[in-house]
Structures are given as C-alpha cells and as structure tokens.
Amino acid sequence: MNETTLAGTPAVPETRAVADPFVVDGVTLGSRLIMGTGGAPSLDGLGAALVASGTELTTVAMRRYSPAETGSLFQLLEDHRIRGLPNTAGCFTARDAVLTAELAREALETDWVKLEVIADEHTLLPDAVELVDATEQLVARGFKVFAYTNDDPVLALRLENLGATAVMPLGAPIGTGLGILNPHNIELIVSRASVPVVLDAGIGTASDAALAMELGCDAVLLATAVTRAQNPVLMGEAFKHAVIAGRLARKAGRIPRREHALASSAMEGRAEFL
Amino acid sequence: MNIRLNGTDQSVADGASVSTLVSQLTGRRIGPDGRAADGGKLGVAVARNAEVVPRSQWHATALADGDDVELVTAVQGG
Numbered sequence: 001m002n003e004t005t006l007a008g009t010p011a012v013p014e015t016r017a018v019a020d021p022f023v024v025d026g027v028t029l030g031s032r033l034i035m036g037t038g039g040a041p042s043l044d045g046l047g048a049a050l051v052a053s054g055t056e057l058t059t060v061a062m063r064r065y066s067p068a069e070t071g072s073l074f075q076l077l078e079d080h081r082i083r084g085l086p087n088t089a090g091c092f093t094a095r096d097a098v099l100t101a102e103l104a105r106e107a108l109e110t111d112w113v114k115l116e117v118i119a120d121e122h123t124l125l126p127d128a129v130e131l132v133d134a135t136e137q138l139v140a141r142g143f144k145v146f147a148y149t150n151d152d153p154v155l156a157l158r159l160e161n162l163g164a165t166a167v168m169p170l171g172a173p174i175g176t177g178l179g180i181l182n183p184h185n186i187e188l189i190v191s192r193a194s195v196p197v198v199l200d201a202g203i204g205t206a207s208d209a210a211l212a213m214e215l216g217c218d219a220v221l222l223a224t225a226v227t228r229a230q231n232p233v234l235m236g237e238a239f240k241h242a243v244i245a246g247r248l249a250r251k252a253g254r255i256p257r258r259e260h261a262l263a264s265s266a267m268e269g270r271a272e273f274l
Numbered sequence: 275m276n277i278r279l280n281g282t283d284q285s286v287a288d289g290a291s292v293s294t295l296v297s298q299l300t301g302r303r304i305g306p307d308g309r310a311a312d313g314g315k316l317g318v319a320v321a322r323n324a325e326v327v328p329r330s331q332w333h334a335t336a337l338a339d340g341d342d343v344e345l346v347t348a349v350q351g352g
Contacts, residue, residue: 036352046350061351064280064344065318067299074317074348087352102326103346106319114352223352 022219024196025144025165029056033243036223047076049226053236059085059114062104087114094134101138114146124174126150132158139163148200153188160195167193172202175224179208183215190216206242213246275339286337292320293332299345308332318347
C-alpha cells in the first residue's frame with residue numbers, strides 16, 4: 001500500500017478507467033478489450049460472454065452464407081451494440097486477403113479490417129511478405145488496417161509506415177494460450193509505435209492480458225481464452241478487470257526492480273526491549 | 275441458366291440479377307439501392323467471378339451462365 005494515503009481518502013473510482021477511452025481511427029471505445037468470437041459453442045453463450053467482458057469491438061470472420069444457419073452473429077452484435085471488426089482469417093495470400101476485406105467492407109459497411117495473412121495452418125503465424133503486400137494494397141484502397149503481425153519490432157514499424165491504423169503483435173501463436181513469449185519485443189514495439197498497439201493472440205488467462213497492458217499495449221485482443229474457458233462468462237469478466245488493472249498499473253508507473261530488499265517500515269523510532 | 279453459388283451448382287432464371295439472387299437466398303426484399311426493404315441490415319456481400327459487386331450495383335448486374343458467385347456473411351471467428 002501507498003504509505004502516504006490517509007485513512008478516509010476515497011479509493012480510485014472505477015470510472016477513472018472508463019474516463020481513459022481507447023481511441024482508434026478517431027473512434028472512441030469504452031473498453032480496451034477487443035474480443036474474438038471463434039470457438040464459442042453457442043451464440044447465446046457467446047453473447048453472454050461478450051457482455052460480461054465489456055468489449056465494444058469484436059472480430060468476425062467472413063464465410064459463405066448459409067440459409068440453414070440458425071441465428072446470426074451479425075444480429076447478435078447489432079443487438080448488443082458491439083462494433084464488428086471483420087478479419088481475413090484463413091487467407092494465405094495478399095490477393096485473398098484483399099478480396100476478403102472488400103467483401104467484409106460491403107457486408108458490414110466498415111472500412112476497418114483486421115488483416116490476417118497466415119503462412120501455414122500448422123503455426124498460423126503471419127506471413128510477413130504477404131502481410132506487407134496486403135497492407136499496402138488495402139491502405140491504398142482506403143481501408144483502416146489493423147495488422148496482425150509477428151512480435152517483430154522491425155516489421156511492426158514497417159506496417160505503421162505503410163499506413164496501418166493499428167499494429168497487433170502476437171503474444172504467442174493463435175489458440176496456444178502460452179501468454180506473452182517475448183515481452184521485451186512487445187515493449188520495444190510499443191516504445192517505437194505512434195499508432196495503437198494491440199496485443200493479439202496467445203493470451204491464456206487474465207494475468208497475460210494485464211501484463212500486455214503493463215508493457216504499454218493500448219488494447220488486448222483475444223478469443224479462445226474466453227470462448228473455450230470452462231466458464232466463458234466468468235472469464236470474460238476476469239479479462240475486463242485484467243485489462244483495466246494492467247492499464248492503471250502502466251499509468252501508475254511500477255517500482256524499479258532491485259537486487260536487494262528495501263524496508264518499507266522506517267528503522268527509526270523502534271521500541272527498544274532491554 | 276446455371277451458375278456456381280458458394281461452390282455448388284445452382285440454376286437461376288435467365289437474366290436474373292444479383293439482387294434477385296440475394297433476395298431469394300436471404301428471404302428478404304431488396305430495394306434498388308441494394309438494401310433490405312425492411313430497413314434492417316443485410317450483412318452480406320457478393321463476389322462475382324472473383325470481383326466484389328457493390329450493393330449499389332446488385333440491381334443493375336445481371337448474372338450470366340457459368341458465373342461463379344460467392345455470397346458471404348459474418349460468422350464466428352478470430
């Protein structure tokens with residue numbers, strides 16, 4: 001605890017976090033948690049988890065329309081007033097990603113796109129060459145590109161310079177839940193970026209999201225950690241708080257790490273026992 | 275005439291427009307501006323022979339025999 005806090009001083013109100021909006025492309029979002037929707041067994045369960053997480057921005061994939069499909073994710077997001085962020089998941093080439101983004105822009109009437117260009121199905125890691133190509137093409141076509149990228153500070157800066165609206169480095173490969181494998185690189189990306197940095201993929205549990213925010217990320221994007229949790233609603237709520245906690249800690253400024261102990265109680269004025 | 279729709283063969287009336295096709299599949303009436311007549315959002319997009327057809331063009335775009343049409347919507351993912 002902070003020794004200078006006097007008894008009766010009001011605790012930091014929760015509204016302080018809400019008063020710290022996430023602004024991206026001029027749009028103000030009340031939550032720094034971006035959710036994915038993959039992996040949820042039912043739409044109803046997904047809706048409850050999204051609401052519990054407090055998210056205001058949620059990714060969706062573009063797939064063939066099926067009249068037989070019951071319920072609509074599109075409608076679910078409309079009902080909960082959650083903004084949809086279409087992705088290009090499943091695209092292996094810039095060509096496919098650009099076409100998918102064009103379809104998403106038509107279907108969802110947004111020029112925001114989470115650009116995913118994957119190298120192979122085994123690692124699901126971004127293909128840097130195709131990613132750069134697609135970013136260039138999409139920016140030229142007026143898209144706001146949220147670029148899902150490797151945790152490579154050089155590539156992240158490249159994407160920003162090409163006009164990406166946000167860069168989204170992975171913590172670990174998609175769906176692994178391994179957390180943030182290279183916190184140093186994430187910090188480096190944050191320190192050099194002048195667009196929002198969103199930690200995307202690899203998050204396993206709430207502390208991973210808090211760490212991402214402590215490292216200076218502007219937001220966190222995750223899906224599996226909630227949708228495949230034993231209790232997705234509870235986990236959604238956990239992430240809501242984790243992101244707020246991590247953000248506050250980042251702004252508060254952590255103490256430096258020390259080699260040796262540092263007493264928090266003064267040595268002077270101790271009672272002496274003879 | 276026959277087209278490929280989302281990877282399967284589909285027969286449609288000669289000269290049918292993209293708008294007609296979307297209306298048939300979604301069960302919603304589509305206005306000339308490519309929007310649902312009920313005022314709600316459709317949430318779908320169409321590519322014809324690997325090129326996006328903007329909704330504003332659905333009405334004016336006639337399908338041709340052998341066209342390859344993809345009709346997509348938002349689903350869970352990411």
